[in-house]
Amino acid sequence: MASLESLTEDLLVRIYKGLASDGDRKSWRLVCRDFHRIDALTRSSLRVLRVEFLRSLLANYPRLDTLDLSVCPRIDDGAVAVLLTSRGSPWAFPRAASSSLSPPGRDPLAWTRGLRKLVLSRSTGLGHHGLEQVIRACAYLESVDVSHCCGFGDREAAALSCGARLREVKMDKCLGVTDVGLAKIAVGCGRLEKVSLKWCMEIGDLGVDLLCNKCVDLKFLDLSYLKVTNDSLRSIGSLPKLEVLALVGCSLIDDTGLQFLGGGCPLLRVIDMSRCNGISSCGLISVAKGHEDLVQLNASYSLTECSSILLRCFKDLKNLNAIKIDGARVSDSAFKALSNCTSLVEIGLGKCIGATNLGLMRLVSGCVNLRVLDLTCCHSITDAAIFAISDSCRNLTCLKLESCNMITEKSLYYLGSFCLLLEELDLTDCGGINDTGLEYLSNCLELSCLKLALCPTISDKGLGHIASKCRKICEIDLYRCNGIGDDALAALSSGCKKLRRLNLSYCSDVTDRGMEYLGQLEELWDLEMRSLFNVTGVGLMALAAGCKRLADLDMKYCENVDDSGFWALAYYARNLRQINLSHCNISNMGLCMVMSNLTRLQEAKLVHLNKVTVEGFELALRTCWVRIKKVKLLAALRFKLSSDVRETLHSRGCKIRWD
């Protein structure tokens, strides 16, 4: 009789590959030795949480092609040196001789040859020496991400340029990199296909020109927020294979530059020119006329007006999938022109002046394939428009109606009747909706993200309807929903088991009882609970003990939580990565426990902790200075903290913000 054990290894691998969730794969590897081995031989990607496990994990997983160290604290030159030494046992804990979990004799550096993608984002402790060592050791590396390593500069860029096989480099927010550094990368990594340099403000036209000259295979380029001018666009126009270009917030480019683009980059499909004050419809027309295969066009907050010639151009773009013209003035003729682009799947009309019911009805009569529609701050639309939208666009998955305060429960009735594929709905500040509306909305069983911030008219009853039917909910925003209390949380805890993100800030009716319900949500990962003054240490303890995956917690102004709660947090919330304790009544001891015990904590906001003395801060910061990456402190502390602490934090790459 066949059993699971009669299957060969390759069949078990097939079954293992059918398990998509991390939880299932972890359960699998804990079942028996054979399953553990299958996991070790098949797993190709790892996100390491603690540096003490790193070496043994790398020795155990020979087929890794992706290594993510972005949430691993204490990644620095020393850690890299230890990783790359071939001597000594990689296993931190002595293993029984009979253990078959990891056969001896396997080369502990085999992982360097298999690695293709390395994520070192936010690894602020790493220096150019360590970076160069790891790039040189991983000779086949194709993709590296060092984004948000704000201290990185030209020396680190030079280290990256040692990766001759690199195809993808992400250096967003590496603030110290200049044209010199970029030039080194351009010369050293000739095969680059994807480069992201968002916020690297020191880079200018010179660097971009060299990059475009040397890396002719570039397919993806992100120069958002850089002070590049039209000259850069001339260089970019010469790139024959460019498909995706992002120039968000490039305020120095204008229509002349866009003309260069219009005549070049024959394969361009996606262009993002949002927040570029210098461009106008003219420039966009030259881009649109030159690229009939354009798929996505984002000009949010760049245009004041969409001229009729521009709109007529859109009709010729047969593959146009997504267009965003947020912030522009739109007329009825604009909607008529857009309605001719039946291929459109996503339209952004946030803050568009002149968006009326009639215009929208016209739009959706043509664009029936719409799935994503952003109508944020389109104040004049009413239920009639929503009826037209729901009736025409049955495939709607995402609808944003923030500040559309004329919308009532009737709109939710239409959505609940016609748009059954709806996954995301933003009703922030929609004062006209109520509990009955939420009852109608609960027919949308695919709903996963629901934003109800600033809706004082909804209560526990309405949320109860949603929680009982919409089982796929992952994210709910109830910021300042005064009508919400413990009963809503009871409903959520029993109905929405997949809830990951929750915002309860200023829902002051929530008490410890509500927190206990929240403790039953095992997937909860991000919780904002500002100013819940009815919650005490008892509540926080229940939350911490139950929500083991909690990584992000904002409890600013929760003044009635006492130390017993913070001790529980320090003990249970081992996965916490970011915390905001500002204005909480935590004591010296409590703060010390929290900062020292939570070994994954990387960002902390500790402003206005009235019960913590200077010595308390000193001690707390000393316990965590090896791994903390960002901390916000009261400005008055600046001159009271010892220079010892400040210097060490600075040398480890930790950013201190003084409030």
Add this chain to the structure above:
Amino acid sequence: MSSSPPPSSAAASPSCPKKMIALRSSDGETFEIEEAAALQSKTLENMIDEDCAGTPIPLPNVTGKILAKVVEFCSKHAEPGVDDESLRAWDAEFVNVEQATVFDYILAANFLEIPTLLNLTCNVVADMIRGKTPDEIRKFFNIKSIFSPEEEEEVRRENHWAFE
């Protein structure tokens, strides 16, 4: 697995009789299957192309009980004009059997190289595993080999703290 040559285009008109292939199971039972259905199996496809499909093809790894169902599966999937949704429903019914039978299907689909059946059955087992704790998985599949206490502690520690 050698790459198989493209299947012969057998556009049988209604008047021509459909070519049948004979298969013999490990316990001596013989089954007939249409050529079009047999082409779902890469193993059988290779044999047909190499013209070895004259006498009943012996399949020593598959019992009669399982072979009957595999023939049924291949015939259903070779039927023209069946829409996706009803085929999916039929598939769901097909694998609604006891555990041991699903494993027999997997082994047969592997031996006969039938990708559709192999994917279907492996996904069924993955579904059975989804959401279960390690203990529940062991009990459900009657798995006997386990870890030593130290090994289990180490794997548990890694699961909890080391990575995601």
